[in-house]
Amino acid sequence: MPYLGDEHTVRELRRALSNPNVQADHLRYRNTIHRVIRVMSQGQDVSGLYSEMVKACATVDIVQKKLVYVFLCSYASLNPELSLLVINTLRKDCSDHNPMVRSLALRNMCNLRLPGLSQYVQQPLTVGLKDKAACVRRVAVLGWAKIHTLQPNTEIDVAVVNELYGLLRDPDPVVMVNCLRALEEILQEEGGVAINKPIAHHLLNRLKLCDVWGQSEVLAVLQRYRPRGEDELFDILSLLDPALLSHHAPVMAATLRLFLSLCSTLPAVCMSALERARGPLLAAAGSTSRELRYAALCHIQLLLRSEPGLMGEHYKRFFCGYAEPPYIKQNKMQVLVELVNDDNVAMVLDELRGYCTDVNTETSQTAINAIGSIGRSYTDRCLAILTGLLGLKQEHITSAVLQTLRDLVWVCPQCGDAVCSALEGWEDNLQDSQGRGALLWLLGVYGDRVTGAPYLLEDCIDGVRSEVSAEVKTELLTATLRLFLSRPAETQDMMGRLLVYCIEEEVDMCVRDQALLYYRLLHCGIEEVRQVLQGGRRSDPSLGPLIGRPPEPISQWASSFNTLEPLTLGASTVGNSDHATPKPSTLTPNTLTSNAEAMTPTPGDPHLPDCSSGALSLSVSPALTPEEFERLWLQLEKGACLEVCVACPVPRCSPEGLQVALQLVNIQTLAFTPPNTHPWRVYLYTHTSHISTKTPHTLILAELLHTGGEGEKEEEEEGEEEEEGEGEEEGEKEGEKEGEEEGEKEGEGEKEGEGDKEGVEEGDGEREKEKGLLVVMRQHPGDQTALRGFLSVLTTVLHTLSTHTA
């Protein structure tokens, strides 16, 4: 039937419904209605049958009535006039002697969702509140909430509200809970239902009568209640205590949340509540429903942030089952990493070692990463496992191990020897660019200790033409240069070849820039190169204590406990640890070196990108034309707009230098004023997207503004006159700022090959009266985290540019 298209079906059903023979035969009539509903739930539009169905509504057959109501409620908004006909039947049903019919009629009357009908509905609802059958009262109470949401702006009827407050004492627990729900909705603007002492105590005493759904709802409402004194508080706590052990996860979670909010000032009580809830949480984490498992695991991760030792002895509960889906396995591994201690480290590592060869590559990568994180405290054991894994010669495992080793070596420089011996005699050819990047980084840093390093690099350099990843190429450049410092004789020739290729033939701008930079750097002498490339080559051993993070106070996460947030958060952290996803912004540390003379962070430091960009990725495509930019800028003026003052001086490089630097982090510069003008402005845009979640891209437009001396208001435009004019209005506000604007100075290492003339001249060196930059950001669609991420990337770039060109 569905294949014949909507119209045909509707025509045939209408014929059947209006056939008197069918109507006379009770069962055939019902079956026809059945078919209508079936077609409807398959997603076809059968609204044309509305009038026939209205007729079918007047029947004594309850099953038929229910079916018809399902239909009517779905299509009422399309046929408001015909719905008036239904109201009569419904009102008649509301006085039926059968309570089931009464409640059915009352419920569906409100479910029609027609604001025009509310005058007919109010009277039956008022009667319904006093009905002797509890099922009618339940419906009537929620009916008031439905009416209110239909017409949110109408005045609240005080009599109804009072009646609802009165019904909180109804003998039926569902009526009581429904009253709470209705009052919450009706009084939303006043902050929900008022919980005073008598109501709170009444609710607490009746808690046991409610079913699990009601209990969790009441517990959530009770969070707003503040007990008067310690005595009352502890009375409530001891009353609620058994619920912490409930084997219904919703009740347990709601109780724990209430505990945490009631005892926010009593950390000791919170801790013992967490300990009591541990059993039920662990049970939920082992439940048959894997969705429930996942929810419990995400919440356990929250708990561990404050109380790392909480689950220590139960670590075996977090061993993965072989049939579990990858996302649960990954979550469990993240928990396992937190639980490691001296007693269980051998068992945990043995278990994780087993996961490394998992069929699912993401799971095995997570396992390898997990071993790497444990390696920060138990280095030797983990190194043995990781280097052992290299022997498997499995592409994805090797790549993940190399990345993990790179991260580990950065944090624990003492394991350099083990890593070097693992790299000795390396002969694999990796396909994965992330893994190759890690290998090159290791070869660069430890080239002096790995005998075969020059040969490995030579292979890469010979194959650079077929290399697609720009990231690998920049890594290769840095590694070659570093190796040149330690083993000049073997490296010089191939380094020359690489530089020639990258400068002459390379099309990727950032690779070419980097090569140019190194080329000029080499001109400055070997000492300079050494200073730049090996300044902070190995990490500071004093970083050690920072690794173990201190326990957070419970209040940090208490507000998100038992909400959807930890579950979506879990999603993003998993995405973050996933090294397979491309992260364009990881270019940041490498590319910033183009303006650096003495950089404190190591170039290629694997940890820098994470703190600067989080899970955010920026992209310049799709490109925006100046016209589009202007239109959006104007359009978004009223919308998502954020103005932030960054304590950062005007970067002292040429506009083109700034443009290139920003481009490397995927921020496109659309227009800028020439240097030395006041106010100094740059217009930028970028597209952001979160790597992990599937949120759509957002577009961020930004203006950088520095208002210098008042005298130089006029500016030479660079071509995009519209934008400049637009920005002027913004600029006026900051007119009070005065500051010495100094010409920009270019370091010797700067690139000047950009064909830009104005940037080259040397300015005077004073820059004592620095003013902050004003960043105006507009965004579509709004996304605060993306804005913050963008801002942090931007400020990092600006800071680096301005501090290191000095």
Added chain:
Amino acid sequence: MISQVFILSSKGDHLIYKDFRGEAGKDAVNKFYEMVTALTGGQPPVVMKHKELHFVHIRQGGLYWVATTKADASPFTIIEFLNRLTALVKDYCGCLLEKSVQMNFALIYELLDEVVDFGYIQTTSTDILKNFIQTEAVSSKPFSLFDLSNVGLFGADTQQNKVAPSAAATRPIVSSQGEQGSKNEIFVDVIERMSVVIGANGVLMKADIEGEIRVKCYMPSCSEMRIGLNEEFSIGKSQLSGYGAAVRVDECSFHQAVRLDEFDTYRILKVCPSQGEQTVMQYQLCDDLPTAPPFRLFPSIERDSGGRYRTLFIHLPLLSLFSPSLFSSLSQELSSPDQSAELQPKNKAVHWEIPRFPGGAQLSALFKLEVSGLSAASLQEVGPVSLSFELPKYTCTGLQIRFLRLSPIQPGPSQRWVRYVTHSDSYTIRI
């Protein structure tokens, strides 16, 4: 609060769609399917967000059961609600299949109407719901050869007729007509799920048991049921158990409706079961198993690098230890008539299926794998052996039901079934 509830088939067909609050449009269904199919394997799909709308879904019976919400609701509540909804549908329709959902859509709409109002969960108890649900379930009975196996020669009763067939408990709880309705049956199932890790050296590294007592009641009214457990049943580690074969669990929790006044002295649970399925008791036991784990494996791997092919021999003698009454050693090559083994290249696994495995028996299999580029390291890569099994009439903890009494005595014939089964949640043996 819940905005919408919908059920989709794995292919994305709309089976059920119900909008409770009118907050989100119907296009949410397609949006959800788009998002869920676009996920990669490692991404947790349980909660997804599109604009202001959160999708929470579970997968049961090959179907997507989705609830959407705009408020920041409790994830536990929504997930548990969806689980409960599937249990209700299973109770009312008999089984959870795309077909049964399709055939009983009217019943499911009716259920949803009673269970949720305006996005708020009203009740999920079958005791209350049975007063409201009027539609009768349509059960589909596919023709199956298994049904025939219970019929003896010329229709004579076979031995198996005295045992409830495993499909007996998969029928709708309410059925008014036919001979089925007259059956006053009650099933009490003790179900244990094991998750075990056995190291390469045969040492038990981890053993967890999660167990539950589940009651499935088909009786329209049942006043009180008394379930007697083993008298030596003890909870927690502190109780010293003497020398007897004590049945011990670490933690134990009961359904709200269970009365425990005779539990402490006589280990009797008193419960008034409502129609349908419910979990009366849940318990857990970690590490200290009273008996050895039911299966033991003695793997050996050899590498034969001579000749033209490099071959990996994996020899898996599998021993069942659960009832050592009759012991017969039987070593067979890969293919025996009823067993089957196949290589699944996608999972990089050899799948060995054993239809029946008597207690105390030993089976073995020899797999020869030809691997290109075989090296010494490849041996390390031969991953763990995972067993998945269902062991009827066996509990690892030793929990037994001594008696099952209904009071007052039901009029008419009533049948009480007690069934024990142990499932493998994850039974892994390292090589």
